[in-house]
Amino acid sequence: MIWLTWRQFRAQAVVASGALALLAVAFAVTGPQLVHLYDTTVATCRAQHNCSIAINAFQGEDNFLQNLTRLVMVAGPALIGMFWGAPLIAHEVEVGTHRLAWTQSVTRLRWLTVKLGLAGLASMAAAGLLSLMVTWWSSPLDRVGAGWLAPSVFIDRGIVPVGYSAFAFALGVTAGLLIHHTVPAMAVTLAVFAAVETGFALKVRFHLMPPVRLVSALNMGWVTETGTGGLAGHTSFFVGITPNLPGAWISTSEVTTAAGSTYLGPVPHGCGANYTYSACAAVIARMHLRQVVVYQPASRFWTFQWYETAIYLALAVVLAGFCVWWVRRRVS
Amino acid sequence: MTAVLKAQGLGKRYRRRWALSDCTLDIPAGQVVGLVGPNGAGKTTLLHLAIGLLQPTTGQIEVLGDRPPANPAQLARVGFVAQNAPTYGGLTVAEHLRLGAHLNPGWDAVMARDRIERLGLEPRQRVGKLSVGQRAQLALTLAIAKKPELLILDEPVASLDPLARRDFLQGLMEAVVDQGISVVLSSHLVADLERVCDYLIVLVGSRVQIAGQVEHLLSTHHLLTGPRRDPARLPEDQHVISASHTDRQTTLTVRTEGPIHDPAWTVSKIDLEDLVLAYMSRPADAGRRPALEVQR
Numbered sequence: 001m002i003w004l005t006w007r008q009f010r011a012q013a014v015v016a017s018g019a020l021a022l023l024a025v026a027f028a029v030t031g032p033q034l035v036h037l038y039d040t041t042v043a044t045c046r047a048q049h050n051c052s053i054a055i056n057a058f059q060g061e062d063n064f065l066q067n068l069t070r071l072v073m074v075a076g077p078a079l080i081g082m083f084w085g086a087p088l089i090a091h092e093v094e095v096g097t098h099r100l101a102w103t104q105s106v107t108r109l110r111w112l113t114v115k116l117g118l119a120g121l122a123s124m125a126a127a128g129l130l131s132l133m134v135t136w137w138s139s140p141l142d143r144v145g146a147g148w149l150a151p152s153v154f155i156d157r158g159i160v161p162v163g164y165s166a167f168a169f170a171l172g173v174t175a176g177l178l179i180h181h182t183v184p185a186m187a188v189t190l191a192v193f194a195a196v197e198t199g200f201a202l203k204v205r206f207h208l209m210p211p212v213r214l215v216s217a218l219n220m221g222w223v224t225e226t227g228t229g230g231l232a233g234h235t236s237f238f239v240g241i242t243p244n245l246p247g248a249w250i251s252t253s254e255v256t257t258a259a260g261s262t263y264l265g266p267v268p269h270g271c272g273a274n275y276t277y278s279a280c281a282a283v284i285a286r287m288h289l290r291q292v293v294v295y296q297p298a299s300r301f302w303t304f305q306w307y308e309t310a311i312y313l314a315l316a317v318v319l320a321g322f323c324v325w326w327v328r329r330r331v332s
Numbered sequence: 333m334t335a336v337l338k339a340q341g342l343g344k345r346y347r348r349r350w351a352l353s354d355c356t357l358d359i360p361a362g363q364v365v366g367l368v369g370p371n372g373a374g375k376t377t378l379l380h381l382a383i384g385l386l387q388p389t390t391g392q393i394e395v396l397g398d399r400p401p402a403n404p405a406q407l408a409r410v411g412f413v414a415q416n417a418p419t420y421g422g423l424t425v426a427e428h429l430r431l432g433a434h435l436n437p438g439w440d441a442v443m444a445r446d447r448i449e450r451l452g453l454e455p456r457q458r459v460g461k462l463s464v465g466q467r468a469q470l471a472l473t474l475a476i477a478k479k480p481e482l483l484i485l486d487e488p489v490a491s492l493d494p495l496a497r498r499d500f501l502q503g504l505m506e507a508v509v510d511q512g513i514s515v516v517l518s519s520h521l522v523a524d525l526e527r528v529c530d531y532l533i534v535l536v537g538s539r540v541q542i543a544g545q546v547e548h549l550l551s552t553h554h555l556l557t558g559p560r561r562d563p564a565r566l567p568e569d570q571h572v573i574s575a576s577h578t579d580r581q582t583t584l585t586v587r588t589e590g591p592i593h594d595p596a597w598t599v600s601k602i603d604l605e606d607l608v609l610a611y612m613s614r615p616a617d618a619g620r621r622p623a624l625e626v627q628r
Contacts, residue, residue: 001434001435003430003431003434004431004434004435007423007427007431008420008422008423011422095418095421096414096415096416096418097418097419097420099385099412099414099418100414100418100419100420100471100474101435102385102401103383103385103407103410103411103412103414103475104407104431104432104435104436104478105404105405105407105408105435105436105437105438105478106404106407106435107401107403107404107407108401110404329387
């Protein structure tokens with residue numbers, strides 16, 4: 001059964017290995033250059049006081065490969081679900097070869113477990129390898145970036161790609177099993193996977209751990225903007241802060257009154273179109289405003305990674321269990 | 333003789349439609365069994381129940397003394413070729429044999445290779461490039477080389493041209509004689525089976541109409557021709573299977589164990605094709621239940 005599974009999976013495995021190898025070469029060539037560039041620009045910029053320019057220039061380096069990497073990491077698990085998962089059973093049922101396989105001297109439980117196990121492990125291995133390469137290659141960029149918890153970076157690093165892959169693969173197999181046609185099953189896999197991943201990122205991930213809620217006197221160092229709003233420009237006034245919490249994932253940051261309600265003005269005397277920013281800042285500093293920041297600190301990156309990976313793996317296991325149940329009872 | 337296939341009140345329902353109902357059979361070993369019926373009669377359903385691809389809704393089925401699909405050991409004792417003889421189009425002929433060797437403990441590699449050679453199949457050829465007849469032969473090779481005691485073939489010759497049909501049945505019969513395996517094969521055309529079957533099952537409208545040894549069926553069915561009369565007035569032991577009338581003449585197909593004494597009838601022998609057609613043309617719910625049926 002292992003030989004047959006490998007023989008059927010070979011073509012897909014070769015394509016994926018080829019793509020991984022190409023990426024590996026690209027990373028191997030450009031990775032050391034990126035490290036060198038970091039050492040010569042960003043690492044030395046503090047001495048020359050032009051860090052923001054240096055960082056901007058550095059981040060713009062290898063833009064093509066950066067974008068490609070992001071695309072591969074987002075699309076990779078979906079592709080695995082579509083091209084490895086969906087056809088696994090759907091194609092056999094479509095052309096009837098499952099009746100050939102199931103009437104050899106092998107139970108269909110064994111047939112399915114070997115198929116699921118082998119291709120599932122391959123999916124996870126491919127994603128793990130990809131993530132490892134990307135994490136290594138991006139490390140100089142990550143040192144000046146938004147941090148690993150930023151939603152666009154989080155899904156491309158560490159171990160979550162393994163969970164996504166396992167889930168997408170199991171999802172593809174399940175869709176193929178229920179739909180019996182490869183192409184519609186691929187489409188459903190893509191749609192459901194995208195929906196689950198997006199929904200998870202937007203609605204679930206932040207709440208995996210209770211966030212830190214920082215309430216303190218307004219830190220003038222964090223104030224990055226002030227402005228008037230409302231009708232005629234003087235009914236309301238806002239103070240915007242950008243908390244300096246490196247790598248943290250901030251969900252809300254707002255300025256409140258001493259009583260705790262959101263600060264909305266009125267425009268204090270000393271602020272507005274006729275005054276300088278420093279004059280206005282001096283006024284704001286005397287107003288006893290407070291700040292509320294809700295965030296997940298950067299140190300929780302690996303905890304989040306483990307939680308999310310475990311959840312996706314659990315979903316994959318549930319789907320695989322469903323497939324086993326379905327194949328044993330329903331298909332003929 | 334022991335039974336290769338025993339069914340008792342066997343039924344299978346898909347949603348609200350019964351594909352097979354109230355099927356009771358007892359097929360002895362060492363026979364070539366033909367399963368005949370129009371398309372959609374339930375032949376495939378019965379065969380899939382026998383190999384364990386389906387589970388019955390009602391009743392029981394035993395194949396070689398076990399309920400299918402019991403375990404790998406039982407699977408090894410039954411060879412199966414599904415309708416249209418599915419094979420892996422992307423694999424070569426040799427890889428199919430390798431697949432058979434990997435998945436079947438009783439695999440006879442020598443026989444499989446010999447058979448492929450005799451058929452003139454190139455081992456390195458991709459199966460997707462073979463003709464329909466060659467694919468059917470390959471599927472049959474896979475099923476035979478696992479050394480089964482029972483071989484189940486679902487419409488094996490339906491898609492073959494007459495020459496491939498003859499070759500296929502010839503190859504099948506050689507294997508049957510060589511290895512003494514029992515065979516169940518289905519077709520919607522009795523002509524396909526006439527030359528090879530010892531035992532016949534007629535399945536119409538999800539019900540078994542009649543089942544028995546071909547010789548016995550031929551000796552208990554008669555074609556009666558005579559002056560026009562009402563078939564209901566026949567003796568008790570004569571069951572009318574089909575009747576047709578002209579103004580002056582009546583033609584009946586009748587089943588009876590005893591002789592026919594009425595001098596008004598001209599009794600002639602019936603051939604298998606007419607016998608099957610008589611059952612097929614009967615409304616599905618007409619007539620008595622088949623002789624073998626057991627009331628539950």
